[in-house]
Amino acid sequence: MLRVVKPKNARSKRALDAREPKEVEDPRTVVFVKGTHTGEVLNGVFKDLMALKRPHAVAFNKKNDIHPFDSTATNNGTTSSTAASSTAVQSLEFWSAKNDASMFLVGQTTKKRPNGMTFVRMFDGRVLDMIEVGVEGYKPMSDFKTPKSTPGNKPLIHFASELFDTHPRFIHLKSMFIDFFNGEEVDSISLLGLDHVISISLSPTPSTLNEATSLLPSTYSADSVQANPLAAVASASYLASNMPSTGVSNAAPSSLPKVHIRTYTTKLLKSGVRTPRVDLVPMGPSLDLVLRRYQAPDSDVLKLAMKRPKLKKQDVESGLGKKRKNLEVDEMGDLRGRVHVGVQDLSKLKGRKLKGLQDERLEKRQRSEDGEEDSE
């Protein structure tokens, strides 16, 4: 681990404070790590993905003997392999602390697993989950002679297939890709800056996967997927890992559909109405991926990672987190509210006092009192 540094001047203190945990987090910095051998394809893929990810990308250009999956796969393996694996996790943790990066993309090509990329996500300086994919088709960005997006602009993300909502592997993949491509959390965005879209789609669902929902735990429902999408993954993989001879990498990868990643720039054409008509121009890179090994998040760690800050009192009052009562937006886009006034007590209503309207008895009494005073 890194030694604990005590800042000696204000500048280094600011730099260290910037690394402290925040309520609203910065986008994940991704470190692109090259394994012992990366082919031409992987080098190109890394270059293009970095171009999309900039400025939150760090490149490691030297080779590293790192095999993130071998640690978890061989629990009963030889001692040497477990030692190698633990060093892999250790180096990931070390790099994470050193670069303040919470995501890694490790590339490695071998005869058994050609052109493999491993997405590693960290939480609190430890590995949370991993997904390995193999690159089968790749067309670099430079092959498309088309306009490119501005670096730093937030991409639109498009997922297509029902499996992203039903199959644990693809729910997991979706979460990983959103984390990878998505930028910082903003509360407003310039409508002119929506200049590129990343589309992630699958090949047609094979018939064997049509009853894929049975893989998910019974407690899983469509509503819970938004609140905690990975919970289903963690528990589903837990079920799978209990079965013998499956371990980390269950389900034959050949039965799972391919993943197609395409990137396009958007052209917003005038349509005559407020919403423009969208036209897409391929920008590159385009990737065809197959799923390989994976490591689902540990459910306990995941629980910690999914903790949300408590809503502030101000936000609750302004209606966040709760349905706002008696408020609606009408057809004109105006916010309309209904105010309920209690039953009015008319008996206490004070009108104008007029002499002619005054109570007669009161007048008489007053008159008689005046008379008594006079007599005395």
Add this chain to the structure above:
Amino acid sequence: MDVSSILDAQKAREQNVQVDKETPFEIDCGHLMVTDLNPIDEESYTENLEEHLQNLARDGTQALIGALFGLPTTKSDYGPLAQLPSRAYQLPRAKPLPKPKPQTKWEKFAAAKGISHRKKDKRVWDEEKQEWVNRWGKDGKNKQVEEQWLTEVPRNADADYNPQLAARQERKERTAKNEKQRVANIARGESSSRKTELEKTLATTRVSTASMGKFDKKLEGEKKLRGIKRKFDPTEAPVGNEQKTALKLISSMDSDARKMRKTHRGDEPDNTLNARKAIRFASKGQGAAALAGARGGKGARGGRGGKGRR
């Protein structure tokens, strides 16, 4: 006037930017994300892959852009800004939630009294110089008295009274006081963990008898300890186990890790004699120097150049 043709044209335009699907799109404006949950059409997929993918992406993007353009906007220099709702799809955090900072004593008091924080400017206006000067730091206002060339001395001051030195001392005392308070605040913030530590120790001591505290005297209001069970080792166990436990115990006794008090003098391990007390007693409160001097006076003279002290 017949407007039906105009209305039809407008309707056609609106349809132009609308996408209808069997399952409606799931749109998350916070992430700028759209999910198309319709199954992939096998025919168009095999026919022309790139065109199929682009059509899919176009439909999804059209729906997403439609949703984004429907959001309330504000004007800015860079065109209209759409106000995004909060993110619906939850991602795991990269770091744990920040822990709330412990309140300082002043902050606690200010919160109770309803005093709001007022930030002081770094610079203050100097009436005499007619310019802005630093409140502290280089040529700071707090050092004005020390640095001015002429200072009035109070009438009843001592002969050796140095007003500059006095002002400096006062300023140094203020900083020292502030530092002391800062350290005390930190200690106060950590005190909650100290409490749990004490409670843990107490719980350990309570079960540290053979009967696990069963026959101990109970104080009034003392809570019952829960989840404590007596555990016996099996009567028959391999000799190796016994040896291991014994060695472990010995090594833990030998280690420094749990020692409360550490001996400062390594050369005197058996430090039963309190040397300082003994000297004080022998010299009748005069100290070691006096003792040495008395002995030196009696013994060989000038052996040490007449120095009483060592």
